[in-house]
Amino acid sequence: MKDLSACATRSTCPYCGVGCGVLLQPDGAGGLTVTGDPDHPANQGRLCSKGSALAETVGLSQRLLAPLVAGKETGWDHALQLVADRFRETIAEHGPDSVAFYVSGQLLTEDYYVANKLMKGFIGSANIDTNSRLCMASTVAGHKRAFGTDTVPGTYEDLDEADLVVLVGSNLAWCHPVLYQRLMAARQARGTKIIVVDPRRTASCDSADLHLPLAAGSDVALFNHLLSQIDTAGLVDVDSLTHTTGIHEALDSALADDVSVTRLNPDDIAQFCQMWMGTEKVVTIFSQGVNQSSSGSDKVNAILNCHLATGRIGKPGCGPLSVTGQPNAMGGREVGGLANMLACHLDIENADHRAAVRDFWSAPAMPEAPGLKAVDLFRAVGDGRVKALWVIHTNPVVSMPEADAVRDAIAACPFTVVSDITARTDTARLADVLLPAAAWAEKDGTVTNSDRTISRQRSVLPAPGQAREDWDILAEVGRRMGWVSAFDYQTPGEIFREYATLSGIAAKFGRDFDISGLSDLDAVGYDALQPTRWPVTATRQGGRFFADGQFYHPDGKARLLPVTWRAPAAKTEPRYPFWLNTGRLRDQWHTMTRTGMSARLSAHLPEPFLDIHPDDAHVTGINPADLVQVASPHGTSILRARITSDVTQGQVFAPIHWTGETAPSARIDAVVAAATDPVSGQPESKASVVNVTRFNAEWYGFAVSDREMQPSCEYWAKTPTKTGYRAELAGMGTINDWQTTARDLFGLPEAQTTIVEDPARGMARLAFHEHGQLVAALFISPEPVAVMRDYLATLPQVPDLLSGRAPADRPDPGPVLCSCFDVGVNTILTAIETKGLMSVEAIGEALQAGTNCGSCRPELASLLASAHQKEAAQ
Numbered sequence: 001m002k003d004l005s006a007c008a009t010r011s012t013c014p015y016c017g018v019g020c021g022v023l024l025q026p027d028g029a030g031g032l033t034v035t036g037d038p039d040h041p042a043n044q045g046r047l048c049s050k051g052s053a054l055a056e057t058v059g060l061s062q063r064l065l066a067p068l069v070a071g072k073e074t075g076w077d078h079a080l081q082l083v084a085d086r087f088r089e090t091i092a093e094h095g096p097d098s099v100a101f102y103v104s105g106q107l108l109t110e111d112y113y114v115a116n117k118l119m120k121g122f123i124g125s126a127n128i129d130t131n132s133r134l135c136m137a138s139t140v141a142g143h144k145r146a147f148g149t150d151t152v153p154g155t156y157e158d159l160d161e162a163d164l165v166v167l168v169g170s171n172l173a174w175c176h177p178v179l180y181q182r183l184m185a186a187r188q189a190r191g192t193k194i195i196v197v198d199p200r201r202t203a204s205c206d207s208a209d210l211h212l213p214l215a216a217g218s219d220v221a222l223f224n225h226l227l228s229q230i231d232t233a234g235l236v237d238v239d240s241l242t243h244t245t246g247i248h249e250a251l252d253s254a255l256a257d258d259v260s261v262t263r264l265n266p267d268d269i270a271q272f273c274q275m276w277m278g279t280e281k282v283v284t285i286f287s288q289g290v291n292q293s294s295s296g297s298d299k300v301n302a303i304l305n306c307h308l309a310t311g312r313i314g315k316p317g318c319g320p321l322s323v324t325g326q327p328n329a330m331g332g333r334e335v336g337g338l339a340n341m342l343a344c345h346l347d348i349e350n351a352d353h354r355a356a357v358r359d360f361w362s363a364p365a366m367p368e369a370p371g372l373k374a375v376d377l378f379r380a381v382g383d384g385r386v387k388a389l390w391v392i393h394t395n396p397v398v399s400m401p402e403a404d405a406v407r408d409a410i411a412a413c414p415f416t417v418v419s420d421i422t423a424r425t426d427t428a429r430l431a432d433v434l435l436p437a438a439a440w441a442e443k444d445g446t447v448t449n450s451d452r453t454i455s456r457q458r459s460v461l462p463a464p465g466q467a468r469e470d471w472d473i474l475a476e477v478g479r480r481m482g483w484v485s486a487f488d489y490q491t492p493g494e495i496f497r498e499y500a501t502l503s504g505i506a507a508k509f510g511r512d513f514d515i516s517g518l519s520d521l522d523a524v525g526y527d528a529l530q531p532t533r534w535p536v537t538a539t540r541q542g543g544r545f546f547a548d549g550q551f552y553h554p555d556g557k558a559r560l561l562p563v564t565w566r567a568p569a570a571k572t573e574p575r576y577p578f579w580l581n582t583g584r585l586r587d588q589w590h591t592m593t594r595t596g597m598s599a600r601l602s603a604h605l606p607e608p609f610l611d612i613h614p615d616d617a618h619v620t621g622i623n624p625a626d627l628v629q630v631a632s633p634h635g636t637s638i639l640r641a642r643i644t645s646d647v648t649q650g651q652v653f654a655p656i657h658w659t660g661e662t663a664p665s666a667r668i669d670a671v672v673a674a675a676t677d678p679v680s681g682q683p684e685s686k687a688s689v690v691n692v693t694r695f696n697a698e699w700y701g702f703a704v705s706d707r708e709m710q711p712s713c714e715y716w717a718k719t720p721t722k723t724g725y726r727a728e729l730a731g732m733g734t735i736n737d738w739q740t741t742a743r744d745l746f747g748l749p750e751a752q753t754t755i756v757e758d759p760a761r762g763m764a765r766l767a768f769h770e771h772g773q774l775v776a777a778l779f780i781s782p783e784p785v786a787v788m789r790d791y792l793a794t795l796p797q798v799p800d801l802l803s804g805r806a807p808a809d810r811p812d813p814g815p816v817l818c819s820c821f822d823v824g825v826n827t828i829l830t831a832i833e834t835k836g837l838m839s840v841e842a843i844g845e846a847l848q849a850g851t852n853c854g855s856c857r858p859e860l861a862s863l864l865a866s867a868h869q870k871e872a873a874q
C-alpha cells in the first residue's frame with residue numbers, strides 16, 4: 001500500500017470514544033481517502049468498519065447549505081440576529097432560566113467551551129445540558145463520589161498488560177471495535193481471560209471465557225457479592241485502605257445484598273469471583289449497561305469499590321475503565337458540558353470555584369445552582385418553562401426517552417434553533433431557525449478520548465455553501481447578544497489557549513484536569529499538536545492516576561460507597577410482561593445521518609428488529625420475519641421479529657438507530673420510559689417494560705429502485721444500496737391498484753410497467769423500465785415477502801427480476817457480513833462448506849472477509865462455529 005503518512009493530514013475519527021487517528025487525503029473533487037494513522041497511540045493504524053467507510057459519508061447530497069428561517073433559505077445576518085434577539089427578549093421578559101441549550105458529546109472541545117461560557121457566564125443560567133446525560137452522567141457521578149473528581153485512572157495500555165478483562169454492560173466488539181481488537185491481540189499474545197456481564201449474548205461473548213447473562217439492572221448485587229467474597233477471602237488490601245474511607249459501611253451493604261436477584265447460575269457466580277479475586281491484573285471495562293440505569297451511579301460505585309478495596313487501581317494492567325461513547329464525551333466532561341458542572345472539573349455549587357471562573361471570564365452573571373438535566377429540561381420545554389431552545393449536534397426527537405413527548409414539546413416551543421449538517425433529521429424538521437454547521441472533515445479543534453488523550457481534528461475540505469463551524473456560530477450569537485470582547489474569537493486555537501489557562505487556575509483548587517502546559521501554545525503549536533494525554537503541566541504529563549494513593553476529596557482519600565441493589569424503576573405486569581433492552585449495531589452510528597449514507601454499512605443489518613426468545617415468540621404467536629408491535633404506556637414501535645436465544649426469556653432487545661427519516665414507526669425511544677438515576681439524572685434506556693404483539697399487516701412489500709422512494713404505509717424501512725434504495729413495506733387495508741401505488745412510491749408516473757398479479761392470493765410483482773433499463777421493482781404478498789433481497793438490491797443487474805430468485809450462476813450473496821470487502825453470509829457459508837474452511841484466517845484467505853478492519857471477525861467466528869456444529873449434527 002502507498003505510504004500516505006507523508007502527504008496526508010492527521011485527524012481523528014468522528015465516531016466512538018476510542019478516538020482513532022486517521023490520515024486524510026482530499027482527492028480535489030470533494031472526496032477523501034481515509035486510512036488509519038499508524039502513529040496514533042489509540043489505534044496504531046487500525047480502523048473499524050465505520051472508520052473505514054468515512055469517505056463514503058462526506059458527500060453533499062444530504063447537506064444543509066444555508067440557514068433556514070421558517071423553512072426558507074436566508075443569510076447568516078438575518079438568521080443570527082433573529083437568534084440573538086429572540087434569546088435576549090425571552091431572557092428580558094422571563095429571566096435567564098427561560099432559555100436552554102441542549103448540546104452534544106460530539107461537539108469539539110472548543111465548540112463546547114464557547115457554548116458553556118455563553119450560557120453559564122453571560123446568559124447567567126446553567127440550563128445547558130448535553131446528550132452525555134444519556135451516556136456518561138452515571139460514570140461522572142460515580143467517579144466524583146469515589147475519587148472526589150471525574151478522573152479516568154487508567155489508560156489503553158492497561159488492556160495490553162491485563163490478565164483478566166471484565167466487560168460489564170459493554171458490547172466492545174461492536175461499539176469500541178479497535179479497542180476490542182487490541183484486547184484480542186493481547187489475548188493471543190498472553191492469554192488474557194475475558195468475562196462478559198450482559199443480560200444478552202453479544203458479539204463480544206464470542207471470545208469470552210465466561211458470559212454472565214444477569215437479570216436486567218442487577219449489577220450492584222453481583223459486585224456487592226464480589227466485594228463480600230473479597231473480604232471473606234482476606235483479599236482486602238490493608239495498605240490501600242489507608243487511602244480510603246468507608247470500607248466497613250460498604251461491606252455491611254454488600255453483605256446485606258442477595259446475589260440471587262441476578263438469577264445467575266451459582267457456579268458461574270463462583271467462577272466469576274474466583275477469576276476476579278485470583279487475578280491481580282484485572283481491568284473492568286464498563287459502558288451503557290452500567291450507566292443507562294436508574295441505579296447507574298450505584299453500579300459504577302459497586303465496581304469501583306472492588307478495585308479500591310483490592311488496590312487494583314492506577315497500576316499497569318489493572319483498574320476500572322469507563323469507555324466513553326462519543327468522540328468527545330470525555331472532552332465535554334472536562335469542559336463542564338453537563339448542567340451541574342463548570343469547566344475544568346470545577347463544581348457549579350462551590351462558591352470558590354464559581355468565583356474563580358467568574359473572575360477569569362469577567363462574567364456578568366453566573367448561576368449559583370445546577371441547571372436542568374436532559375429529561376427535566378425537555379419536560380420544562382413541554383410545560384412552557386423553557387421558551388427558547390437551541391439544540392446543537394444531537395437529535396433528541398429520536399434519542400431521548402419518551403421521544404414522542406420530546407417531539408411534541410419541541411414542536412410547541414415558541415422558539416427552537418437547531419444547528420445540524422443536514423435538514424433531514426426528526427429534530428431539524430421542527431426548527432424555527434435551522435443553522436448549517438460545518439461537518440467533521442471541514443472543522444478544526446480538539447477531542448479527548450476514553451483514556452484522556454487529546455487529539456486534533458483537522459479540516460481538509462472547504463465548508464460547503466454557507467456552513468460554519470459550531471464555535472463560530474455560537475461566538476457570533478454571543479457578540480450579537482452584546483458580549484463582544486468575551487466572544488471575540490477568530491480561531492479555535494485561541495479558545496483552546498483560554499481553556500488551557502483556566503485549567504491552571506482550576507488546578508489551584510486541587511483539581512485533576514490540568515492542561516496548563518498547553519496554555520502558551522501558539523497557532524503553529526496548536527496546528528502541530530500531537531495526541532497528548534492529560535494532565536499536561538510543567539511537571540507532569542499523562543500517565544495513570546491514583547497509584548500514589550492521592551485522591552481528590554478534601555482529605556485526599558477515596559470513598560468506598562455503601563450501595564444496595566435496586567430493581568429497575570419499571571415493574572413488569574400482565575399488561576407489560578417484557579423487559580425492553582436497547583443498544584447499538586456494528587455498522588450504524590446513532591440516528592444514521594452519516595453512516596446511513598454508506599450502502600456498505602447499511603447492508604449489515606438493513607432493517608429495524610426486535611430480538612425475542614423462542615419460548616416468548618411461541619407464547620405470543622410470533623413467527624420468524626413477522627412484524628411485531630412493541631407498546632409501552634409512552635408509545636409504540638413496529639419492528640421485524642428475530643427469534644433468538646441470544647436474549648433470555650422475558651427480555652426483548654431493539655437497536656436504537658431508526659428514525660422518522662428511515663423507518664418512522666420504528667423509533668424505539670418512543671417506547672422507552674424516562675425513569676432516571678436519582679444521583680446522575682441519567683435515563684434508564686435499557687429497562688423499560690413493554691407488551692409485544694404480532695402486527696397483523698394485511699399486505700407486505702419489498703421494493704428496490706435506482707432512486708429515493710417515498711413510502712406512505714403503516715410500516716416502512718428504507719436503506720441505500722450501491723445503486724439506489726431498498727425498502728421493506730407493510731400496510732393495512734386492501735389496495736386494488738398496485739400500479740398507481742407503485743408509481744407514487746417510486747415517483748415514476750411514466751415508466752413502462754411489467755406486472756404479474758394473482759389478486760386471489762394477494763400477490764403482485766411489478767417491474768418498471770425507463771429507456772430499456774430496469775429502474776424499480778415492487779413485490780407484494782399477504783405474508784412477509786420471500787425474495788432474495790441482497791440479490792435484488794444489485795438492480796439493475798438483475799436478469800430474471802420477477803421470479804425474485806437468483807439464477808444458479810449468480811447465487812444470492814446474503815446479508816453483508818464483511819462490509820469492507822462486501823462479502824455476504826451465504827457466500828461465506830458456501831465457502832466454509834465447499835472449501836472445508838476451519839478458521840477465521842482461512843475464511844480471510846479464501847474470501848478476504850475479515851482481513852481489513854476486522855470488525856466482523858467475531859461474527860465470522862460464530863458463523864464458523866454454527867456451520868461446524870450443524871455439520872457435526874448431520
Ligand SMILES: Nc1nc2c(c(=O)[nH]1)N[C@H]1C(S)=C(S)[C@@H](COP(=O)(O)OP(=O)(O)OC[C@H]3O[C@@H](n4cnc5c(=O)[nH]c(N)nc54)[C@H](O)[C@@H]3O)O[C@H]1N2
Nearest residue numbers: 016169170171175217287288289325326583584586589590
Ligand atoms: N457501532 C456503534 N458504535 C458506537 C456507537 C454507535 O452508535 N454505533 N455509539 C457510541 C456511543 S455514544 C456509546 S455511549 C457507546 C455504547 O457502547 P455500549 O455500551 O457497549 O453499547 P450498547 O449497545 O448501548 O449497550 C451495551 C450492552 O449493555 C447491555 N445491558 C443492558 N442492560 C444491562 C444491565 O442491566 N447490566 C449489564 N451489565 N448490561 C446491560 C446490553 O445488552 C448491551 O449489549 O458506543 C459507542 N460506539
Ligand SMILES: Nc1nc2c(c(=O)[nH]1)N[C@H]1C(S)=C(S)[C@@H](COP(=O)(O)OP(=O)(O)OC[C@H]3O[C@@H](n4cnc5c(=O)[nH]c(N)nc54)[C@H](O)[C@@H]3O)O[C@H]1N2
Nearest residue numbers: 134135393394395399419420421437439582590591593685
Ligand atoms: N433507547 C436508547 N436511547 C439512547 C441510547 C440507548 O442506548 N438506548 N443511547 C443514548 C446515547 S449513549 C447517546 S450518545 C445518544 C445519541 O443520540 P444523538 O446525539 O441524538 O444521535 P446522533 O445521530 O449522533 O445525533 C447527532 C446529530 O448531529 C448532527 N451533526 C453531525 N455533525 C455535526 C456537526 O459538526 N455540527 C452540528 N451542529 N451537527 C452535526 C447529525 O447530523 C445528527 O443529527 O442516544 C441516546 N439514546
Ligand code: SF4
Nearest residue numbers: 013015016020048051
Ligand atoms: S473504533 Fe471505529 S468508530 Fe471508534 S474511533 Fe476507531 S475507527 Fe472510529
Ligand SMILES: [Mo]
Nearest residue numbers: 134135325326
Ligand atoms: Mo453515548
